[in-house]
Amino acid sequence: MDEPAADLAGGGGERVGRLPRPLRTGRFATRDGVESPVHAPRGDPRVAWHELERLVEVTTWILGPHRYPLVLARPDDGGPELLVDWYPPDRWPPPFDDVATGQPPYLRHDQYDMRTTGVVRPDEVLDAVEVVEELDPAVWATRPPPPRPPGPSLPTGPPRVLRPGRRRTPAAAPAAPPxxxxxxxxxxxxxxxxxxxxxxxxxxxxxxxxxxxxxxxxxxxxxxxxxxxxxxxxxxxxxxxxxxxxxxxxxxxxxxxxxxxxxxxxxxxxxxxxxxxxxxxxxxxxxxxxxxxxxxxxxxxxxxxx
Structure with a gap:
């Protein structure tokens, strides 16, 4: 595949234009007519969520070698490999027709993350489709954190001296937060x-x-x-x-x-x-x-x- 502007072959599904490299995935925000990826978490002071015009979640589907439907797991950095995940088509139907069934033999199942993942070469990709989910920017408007409860007041006056022979009753342990x-x-x-x-x-x-x-x-x-x-x-x-x-x-x-x-x-x-x-x-x-x-x-x- 030519770098970096080669188009990936067309196919069925909900398409957002033709998909040149680098492929994208993740959350994207539009502000002042310019769309850019969202890297910072909500609450970052550099992000004014209430000023966003549009917020979308992009999932890029890939038709990989032997026609296995795959999901792009990490944005394409233009390198020689694409990180992808696989899901059973009966659980998450892909936007492609005539796909292979069963787990791709070139991917492995990660027991820790409970995901089937691996890499494919860009020249092995037969098709790529973006599925875009609209999010409401108003829901992500930055809100100040809830106020902290006031701490215990410091004791005043001379220290209290326990009488000899008396034992202090241990205080109950504070309840663990939920x-x-x-x-x-x-x-x-x-x-x-x-x-x-x-x-x-x-x-x-x-x-x-x-x-x-x-x-x-x-x-x-x-x-x-x-x-x-x-x-x-x-x-x-x-x-x-x-x-x-x-x-x-x-x-x-x-x-x-x-x-x-x-x-x-x-x-x-x-x-x-x-x-x-x-x-x-x-x-x-x-x-x-x-x-x-x-x-x-x-x-x-x-x-x-x-």
Whole structure:
């Protein structure tokens, strides 16, 4: 394939013009008639969300080698490889006709991230289609964090001396803060809210908590994951939740909650000088922490049409 302006071959599906390299994916904002990718998290003082004219979520589908439908997992940097994910067509129908079934043999399944991922060469791409989801910029308007509760007042006067022989009754341990809800897709079914695998599939795989009795209709696999597959029409509401917080002065996103601890991701540069901080990607850093270390936890909720 010629670089960088070669067009990818045409095909079916919802197309936004022809797709030259580099391919794009992710969230894009339009301000003063100029569209640009959104890199900073909501709440960054450099981002005036209320001034946005348009906000969209772009998913780029790729028809890969042997006609396997793939999803672009990371924006195209013009290099020799494209990072892609694969989803079963019966769970997330692709915008292509005559696609191959089964898992592509050139991709691998990551048990940690629960995704089938890999790379393909640009010259192996048979077709590429953008699917654009409109988001409401007003929902993302920057709001100040909730005020902190006032701290305990300092004692005044001379220190109190305990009498000999008396023992101080230990104070009750402060209650642990509630665990935040991690970013993701959630759906309401029969009056209960469950995490969902995706908001774009004709059927949703709902996930139930691992504690307590198994809810009716859910099945538990050998790893203790409780899930249930339901049509989109069976749920009453689908929302996309993005949970933000501050960790030691850094704006972070809560991406996972497990065993009473939370995993957060941040985009500030340079990364915090902490031994526990990891940088799995050059574009962000992450750390596991206790919920007590998070301040100003807030949720951005966008309702997804059913």
């Amino acid at each position: 665990l935040p809800r991690p970013s993701g897709v959630y759906a309401d079914l029969d009056g209960q809210t469950y995490a969902a695998v995706s908001a774009h599939k004709p059927r949703l795989r709902l996930l139930a908590p691992g504690q307590g009795p198994v809810p009716a209709g859910f099945e538990e696999d050998g790893r203790g994951v409780r899930s249930r597959l339901v049509p989109r029409t069976a749920v009453t509401r689908i929302v996309r939740v993005t949970t933000w917080a501050r960790w030691r002065g850094h704006e972070v996103e809560v991406v996972q909650v497990s065993d009473g601890r939370v995993r957060v991701q941040g985009w500030t540069y340079p990364p915090p000088d902490e031994p526990a901080v990891g940088t799995p990607e050059n574009t962000y850093w992450e750390v596991w922490t206790a919920p007590q270390e998070l301040d100003a936890v807030r949720e951005d909720v966008v309702e997804v049409p059913r």
